[in-house]
């Protein structure tokens with residue numbers, strides 16, 4: 001399945017079905033992040049219940065502390 | 068002649084104009100942190116003619132700063148000049164018409180309480196979330212806009228917080244990340260710094276000149292190396308149960324008041340703060356340390372530093388001590404009690 005993450009195509013395995021699993025796959029689970037799924041901002045509690053399908057567009061922004 | 072012409076090109080820019088320029092001259096901006104982000108912001112705002120700048124930083128200039136912290140020189144490294152002192156000197160060479168206050172302090176609750184209420188705007192240029200959350204709550208309490216900015220590697224992120232309008236940092240962050248991605252572990256390139264500052268200063272100019280309708284309202288992030296640019300409309304994240312921006316409980320002002328040690332981002336360093344506004348007596352400490360032949364001592368009017376074993380210890384006049392050479396708080400405390408007391 002191919003989705004778009006931050007403007008770039010990303011091939012994800014069939015085992016990845018929801019946003020929470022995708023975040024783990026991308027190793028972002030320890031970061032504090034904001035996810036936009038098909039132009040809707042998702043609260044963290046919705047990550048598990050939000051399914052991913054072919055062609056979905058995701059924007060993922062994480063907070064960093066450096067400066 | 069120089070005085071009359073210096074802001075001409077900026078005044079030609081229609082949204083600023085003569086009125087906007089006058090507003091900038093009457094403005095006071097506080098910049099918290101004068102490392103990479105803070106140096107760049109300060110230089111842009113000084114050149115733009117913001118009438119008063121207050122610079123706050125706890126640190127002094129080191130060699131590894133020179134790659135990206137644009138206000139500092141090799142001489143500042145040799146002299147271990149506090150960053151705000153070096154920055155003020157350079158900025159006064161750039162624009163003698165503005166007033167610059169340099170504060171060699173750690174931006175804690177008390178310090179920001181004393182400074183932020185007088186400002187029109189606070190620019191975040193710190194290197195840690197503890198200080199950012201204090202800024203967040205202080206600015207909510209005193210109803211001041213502040214502009215979050217941060218970067219690591221080739222990635223940067225920024226957001227303008229307007230009390231009463233936008234979500235605050237507490238609304239947006241579900242936890243304080245501790246993933247080990249710091250300037251120390253994954254580095255930082257200068258263009259990422261400059262990009263964050265470009266957004267921050269543009270937003271600052273809009274706020275200071277009264278062009279609030281053109282503020283982005285978005286959480287903006289980018290990765291320059293990966294050629295990625297993200298802009299998220301985050302208004303829906305404003306949480307009407309948020310203790311910082313809705314309930315007015317300001318949790319980060321109480322929590323932080325108890326914090327005494329901090330591991331510094333990008334450095335193999337622990338900072339230790341003493342209670343309240345204790346003043347360090349350099350001469351006493353020096354006398355004590357000079358007895359130990361193994362200790363190499365250095366001092367200037369602002370700080371005292373010495374090396375022992377694998378550690379380098381720097382004591383500041385306001386009661387703070389940096390222990391370089393460890394990330395372990397307990398180890399740092401041991402060194403502190405051994406040599407500073």
Ligand SMILES: [Zn+2]
Nearest residue numbers: 235238309312
């Ligand atoms: Zn909030």
